[in-house]
Amino acid sequence: MTGSNIKRQRHSESTILVTGGTGYIGSHTVVALMQEGYCPVIVDNLSNSKISVLKRIGGITGREPTFYKADLLNTKALNKIFQRHRISSVIHFAGLKAVGESVLHPLQYYRNNIEGSLSLFSVMSENDVKKIIFSSSASIYGQAAVIPIAENCPPAPTNPYARSKFIIEQILNDIHRADPQWEVVILRYFNPVGAHQSGLIGEDPQGIPNNLMPYISQVAVGRRKKLQIFGNDYPTSDGTGVRDYIHVMDLAEGHVAALRKIEKKQSSRKKKMPLMINLGTGRGCTVMEMVQAFEKVSGKKIPYSVTKRRAGDIAACYADVTYAKKILKWKTKRSIEDMCCDAWRWQSENPQGY
Ligand code: NAD
Ligand code: UFG
Secondary structure, three states, rough: OOOOHHHOOOOOOOOOEEEOOHHHHHHHHHHHHHHHHOOEEEEEOOOOOOHHHHHHHHHHHHOOOOEEEEEOOOHHHHHHHHOOOOOOOEEEEOOOHHHHHHHOOOHHHHHHHHHHHHHHHHHHHHHOEEEEEEEEEHHHOOOOOOOOOOOOOOOOOOOOHHHHHHHHHHHHHHHHHHHHOOOEEEEEEEEEEOOOOOOOOOOOOOOOOOHHHHHHHHHHOOOOOOOOOEOOOOOOOOOEEEOEEEHHHHHHHHHHHHHHHHHOOOOOHHHHHHHHEEEEOOEEEEEEHHHHHHHHHOOOOOOOEEEEEOOOOOOOEEEEOHHHHHOOOOOOOOOOHHHHHHHHHHHHHOOOOO
């Protein structure tokens, strides 16, 4: 998609504040927003992303988005940004996200994720901005008793990261209860993978990747020797773990659908807020299936060894997406092959990331 394809007119009034907009999911969502004619303003402290993302976004959309380097905990800096722009809605991605790290450094996670969110919500309130889409996670369900997981599955977070997400969800519920004018959409992501099809932006983890897809990509490109498969004795089709992998551009488009919903004036809808919505494909895929799909699209052999189960892992997790389809009129379009193909294009064209 080039700059000329951007529908600048349709939402020319809508300035959307995107916290964490230089990060993995945020940058892809910024592209989707710009392509729909929204005007994103990014706030990010660059603790887990690079400034060069902005140029790459410009390469795809024809224009670099407005960017402020600021920490969400800096309420004063945030206030200035809200005073400078007429923000209509906020998409709140900024946060720390590594489960293992959160177990080791809970205070850091609670401080950054919860205090950062409180600072943001206070500034929104002061500036009369009351529409928000929040990045939550399927990890809040913990070990769900029933699969596929529907939104009414009782939350049972098992680590500080997931608990920080659940606490922020509850804070947003309370804010809406106190002032029903707030329009809140909580999106619970399953496993986002892949990259923009241009190969210009993608996932660029610092250090050794924790997650499956970036690890496979780095093995394929020669940065790592072999993949370790964490257990093949689960009660699944081939014994390896099952997850609901969702293409990051499908996820980005899910945010655009949620934004359309809250930007539309429709008072009757407010009663149903906050909306809690799963974003996934509704299909599970095993680790072995993912490895095979990646080998097929990349033409590279992925050496692996099977090791013991990773502590805290569950056998299978995938979403019931009935509600997302109904409420957002959105569903995923991209296959596992698309996810692997786009991840491989990004990794092979940017072997060391940004
Ligand atoms: P990411 O780390 O790539 O992006 C998060 C961005 O937030 C980074 O650019 C970081 O610099 C910024 N940030 C962090 N703390 C900040 C602060 N206090 N002030 C300003 N900026 C700050 O992560 P991502 O994968 O793009 O995830 C985005 C959101 O989605 C996160 O909230 C994450 O918890 C959630 N989520 C991610 C996944 C996943 O697997 N990637 C799954 C479920 C939910
Ligand atoms: N896996 C391996 N080897 C690896 C990495 C992962 O075999 O090197 C396996 C895991 O055991 C699991 C599957 O690949 O069976 C997926 O693991 P990921 O680490 O990619 O993803 P998780 O489902 O464990 O967790 C991710 C994020 C969480 C988020 C959750 C749901 O890390 O933050 O998805 O959205 F909450």
